[in-house]
Amino acid sequence: MDRGTLGDASSPRLGVEVRRAGGSAVLTPIGELDFHTAELLRLPLEQALDEGVVRLVVDCSGLEFCDSTGLNVLLGARLRAEAAGGGVHLAAMLPQVARVFEITGAGAVFTLHDTLAAALQE
Known part of the structure; x- marks a missing residue:
């Protein structure tokens, strides 16, 4: 997975930066996660x-x-990650x-963390 930002001019309210850190994928959504933008986070999670x-x-x-749509995207990723022996960590x-x-x-x-550094240390 390459580092990058997802989003386009039709959905400027959310960008998602993606990178690898050790054995983790780190996703950084920036903006508003809602019904109209949830797909922009769901795709890189999947x-x-x-x-x-x-x-x-x-x-x-x-x-x-x-909103609830964004929450459901995160819950869906959590279920898939846990079924594969992993998990979703939310930071900051x-x-x-x-x-x-x-x-x-x-x-x-x-699993909630106060900082990104704490999430990556675990």
């Missing part, structure tokens, strides 16, 4: 899993908003995004 990378780290430091969530995970209870099913 690509990493298809390539055999089962430890996914999502750096949420640039994620300004996440902004308070407004962390609140969505708190309200829905989804925070209990992900």
